[in-house]
Amino acid sequence: MRLSNRNKAPYYNFILTLINVLIVLGVFVFILEKTRLAMFGNEELFFVLIPFVLLVLFLIRGRQIFEYDSDGEAINFKNRNIIPFLSKEARDEFPKYKLISYEVVNAIFFKRLYIKIKSKKDHAAIVLKYDISYLTIKEIKDLKISLNKIVKTNREEKREGKTQGQ
Template sequence: MRISNRSKISIYNSINMMLVLILAGGIFAFLLEDRFNLLGDFSYLFIVIPAIMLVAFYLIGRQIFEYDSDGEALNFRNRNIVPFIDKPLSDEFPKYKLISYEIVDMFLIKRLYVKVSSKNTGSTMLKYEISYLSKKEIKDLKFSLNKVVTTNNEKKELIK
């Protein structure tokens, strides 16, 4: 199963550009505030509110998430639309190494934690930001990962 929100890059770029332009307009309005006196003592809000909105857009998480479970491996890719803000994540490992997963939903922020078996440390926890996935995409992701975890658990039971 493949899940990707790469087709929404243009929407995220538009939102990003709109927020940057609002911030630039806020800075311009702040500099001209003494001439028009629109907000009086609260003129700093022209800069603070757009800056908070822009920071929130990036703190919610990386915008682009791609998942591929076709074949014998699981592929996860997570990246930002602005390449220099965060380092992109890219992991590929065999399906049999997947131990468990957990999706944490904290208001606007959604994270996927994947536990993978490892020779050196026993297990490794991988973290992906899935805040920008739709509910249907998250449901499909859960279905696919449940299927892999169930298959792995059944194989472990057969070995015992």
């Protein structure tokens, strides 16, 4: 199964540009209000505060672009920002049999996907984290279905391996 919201990148760029324009206009109106107009009283702070809160919420939600591919023998995850220098891209590829479990954490402002995979070297599990806040409910549901199939297959193969080994 393939899942990607890469086609929504122009939409996220527009939102970020709009927030930046609001910040610049808010600072301009704040300075104008403090020096010349004096119409709003203490409310001029909201011209700066509200756009900054919107920017912080946009950035807290995490990386905007999420791509998932489970076709073939490997699982591919790619998670990146629309602004390349803002954070490092998360890109992982591993065989399907290494997937142990997954968890979707749904907080108020963001959603995260935690993937637990087997490690060959130290026999411990590695946890990989991806931001899925910008996926739709249907996309998250499809992602869960695909991951559930893989986890279920891995558990059955593990059970069959134990019974044959005895």
